[in-house]
Every structure is written in C-alpha cells, then in structure tokens.
Amino acid sequence: MKEYIESNVKYERAAENGLMKKVTERYIVEALNFTEAEHRLMEEVSCFASGDLQVWDMKRVQYMEVFETTDDSADKFFKVKISIIALDEESGKERRTAANLLVQASDIPNALERMREAMKGYMLDFDIVNVADTKIMDVYHYKPKD
Numbered sequence: 001m002k003e004y005i006e007s008n009v010k011y012e013r014a015a016e017n018g019l020m021k022k023v024t025e026r027y028i029v030e031a032l033n034f035t036e037a038e039h040r041l042m043e044e045v046s047c048f049a050s051g052d053l054q055v056w057d058m059k060r061v062q063y064m065e066v067f068e069t070t071d072d073s074a075d076k077f078f079k080v081k082i083s084i085i086a087l088d089e090e091s092g093k094e095r096r097t098a099a100n101l102l103v104q105a106s107d108i109p110n111a112l113e114r115m116r117e118a119m120k121g122y123m124l125d126f127d128i129v130n131v132a133d134t135k136i137m138d139v140y141h142y143k144p145k146d
Contacts, residue, residue, distance in 0.1 A: 004066075005029050005037040006136070007058040009047035018049065026135045028066070028077075028102070030142040034058050041123035046139050064099040066139055069117045074104045077136040097122040098129070102139065 006028050015021040027045070031037035038055045046053055064082075080101040088095050103118075105111035108131050119126070 002030055002046055002063070002142075003032055004033075005031050005058055006015040006040060006061045007037060007062060008056050009041055009045050010054040010056065011045060012047055025137045027048075028061065028063075028136055028139040030140065040140055040143070044138075062100060063102045065118070066102045066141075067114055068104045068139060069114065073106045074110065074114075075109070076105060076111075077134045077139070078103045078105055078108065078114050079130075079132045079134050080111065080128065081130040081132075082126045083129050085127065096127075099126075102136070104139075108133070121135075129131045 006026065008024050008026050010022065010024045012022050024046075027041055029037040029040050031040060037058060041055050042053060047128045080103055082099050082101060083096045084099055086095045086097065087093075101110045101115060102113045105114050111131060112128070115128075
C-alpha cells in the first residue's frame with residue numbers, strides 16, 4: 001500500500017475581487033515521511049501562494065487506491081469506504097476487510113460510478129460501506145528525486 005500524508009496548508013492568495021485572502025486548504029501527498037511531504041507541499045503550493053506558507057496538521061492516511069480524473073467538472077474528492085469480501089478456504093466462512101479509496105468526482109453519484117468503473121480491474125467482491133465528501137483540494141503523487 002502506498003504511503004499518503006494528509007496536511008493542511010495555510011497561505012495568502014488573491015481572491016476574485018483582487019484582494020489578498022488567507023486560506024487553509026487540505027492536500028494529500030504520496031511521500032515516505034513528513035519531511036518529504038512538507039517539502040513537496042511547499043514546492044507545489046508556492047507557485048500560486050503569496051506571502052507566508054505554513055504546512056501543519058500532518059498525519060498518515062491509508063488509501064488502497066486513489067482514482068483521479070482529468071474531467072474538469074470533477075472538482076471534489078470523496079472518501080469511499082469499502083468492505084472487501086473473501087472466503088476463508090479452510091473454514092468456509094466469509095471474511096471482511098475494510099479499505100478506503102479516494103475518488104475524484106463532481107458529486108456522490110458520480111464518485112460511485114467512477115469507483116465502480118475503476119474497480120472492474122480488480123478481482124474483488126466488495127460492499128460499499130460509506131461515501132463522504134472531503135475538503136481535499138489535490139493529491140500529489142510520489143516524484144523521485146533527480
């Protein structure tokens with residue numbers, strides 16, 4: 001499973017009316033540690049931020065998979081909790097394992113549609129347990145150092 005770190009970033013940016021506005025946004029970074037994640041966030045967010053940039057409230061999060069899209073209308077990220085169903089061959093009993101997915105979509109029905117389509121590539125039986133909107137603005141994937 002990939003290592004993801006969720007963090008808040010506080011900075012100033014120009015609002016639609018042209019005035020500077022302080023904002024706090026949440027991002028996900030695929031990184032091996034907090035130092036690498038902070039460096040990557042500073043690098044990515046500084047291009048559209050002005051003034052002081054603060055990275056805080058960092059925590060590790062686990063996602064089995066992150067499903068992104070290039071569709072401009074898909075401007076939100078939804079956390080989808082699934083229960084993976086497996087049959088224990090020895091006892092014949094059903095086992096369930098919880099997993100979280102992050103899906104970029106425009107709304108909940110669209111997130112479910114995108115998730116189901118993407119999960120066709122997996123040979124898993126699963127139930128959808130929960131779908132929740134998040135405040136995540138973007139996901140930055142691992143970028144090896146040059």
